[in-house]
Amino acid sequence: MNRDLSESGFDLKQIDRLLTTTRAVRKRLDFARDVTDDVIFECIDLAEQAPTGGNDASRRWLVIRDQGLKDQLGSLYAEVGTLFLQARGRLEGTGHPKEHVVSSSAYLVDNFSKAPALVICAIWGLHDNSGRPGLFDSAIPSAWSFNLALRSRGLGTAYATMLNNKTAEVSKILGIPNGVTTLVCFPVAYTIGQEFSPAPRRPASNITYFDQWGFTRELPSADGSARIQDGPGVVTEIDTDARPRKVWEVISDINMPALFSNEFVGAEWVSQDQTGVGSRFTGRNSIPGLRDWETECIVTEWVERQVFEWRITDPDNPGAIWRFDLAEQGTGSRLRFSMVIGKENNGTAPRAQEDPSRENAVLFERRLIHKSNMQRVVEGVKTLVDDGPNVDQ
Ligand SMILES: Cc1cc2nc3c(=O)[nH]c(=O)nc-3n(C[C@H](O)[C@H](O)[C@H](O)COP(=O)(O)O)c2cc1C
Known part of the structure; x- marks a missing residue:
């Protein structure tokens, strides 16, 4: 053939x-x-x-x-x-x-x-x-x-x-x-000439959702259902009137999600550096009435006014990858808050893999909770940045 x-x-x-x-x-x-x-x-x-x-x-x-x-x-x-x-x-x-x-x-x-x-x-x-x-x-x-x-x-x-x-x-x-x-x-x-190049565009895995708006997977699944091994994730996005500089001030503050999320209680820097790749902080989380836990967070990407990414527990084998992406959109900004559930070092993976026939359902339910928390976070950021005066070029 x-x-x-x-x-x-x-x-x-x-x-x-x-x-x-x-x-x-x-x-x-x-x-x-x-x-x-x-x-x-x-x-x-x-x-x-x-x-x-x-x-x-x-x-x-x-x-x-x-x-x-x-x-x-x-x-x-x-x-x-x-x-x-x-x-x-x-x-x-x-x-x-x-x-x-x-x-x-x-x-x-x-x-x-x-x-x-x-x-x-x-x-x-x-x-x-x-x-x-x-x-x-x-x-x-x-x-x-x-x-x-x-x-x-x-x-x-x-x-x-x-x-x-x-x-x-x-x-x-x-x-x-x-x-x-x-x-x-x-x-x-x-x-004039016939050589033209492909344009840089976002990869499909970045902008394709499965079964629910915002539910991503890093890799194609073998049978179409969500599996831990394929890197199931969640994306929430919001457009603000404020320019990136102003939004960055809020999202680069590690305590900011605590203001809005139902699970995130607060965070504290443990490294001397409080910005940049390699800096570390502890995050405190709680599902009220169910459990409280702490996570060690390592900053793995930091581009001023563009990207703030941190990984949980172990950067090479993270419990989760959390990430803010910020870009100009029209005269304001678009904020993207995303996460990918890791294969271990978290509470979800073992629960999801306990029973393969329930894996999709467990990941669906957990991601619904993440999505609603994350939505609250981006909406909270928007309220903060769009209410005040709009700095920056
Ligand atoms: C709905 C639509 C409207 C567009 N209008 C114009 C236009 O009025 N003038 C122009 O030069 N290009 C126009 N474009 C082309 C875009 O500017 C172009 O697709 C973009 O710059 C990306 O370049 P690429 O298609 O080579 O990747 C338009 C494209 C679309 C899809």
């Missing part, structure tokens, strides 16, 4: 390359090379294989070739894109995480009308927020297939939606009737 072929006969290496390297292309669009109608028709035919709600045939495509019309759309795109041009000026040379995407997006703002073809994906109908499928939901899958079809043929584009802020003007320029929704206007061109 050819090991490169999947069960369904696809060359997985090639298919996966297509799926992982279809990037937003802007600076590497070749404006000097023409794109023929045949390749556009071909890509639209492929895109039309995408599903639609109720198998309804309402998608329409509008290809703009006329330079005068492209210039008018380019001017509208530039009006909406001024923000990118301003941000480019501010971020240039700063190494800010958004510098690259802002510079690339601003380049497209400057050059939108130079694309050999602008291709609009549209659909008959107006979004009525009814929750019924059929509109955006039916156009978006084919718009993405169009991207993939372009990439497989040596062309590229960016999923450009900014003209949606100018629908009345766009409709007037292109004679689009009332009752049609335009979703995206692709600047289509051959790409």
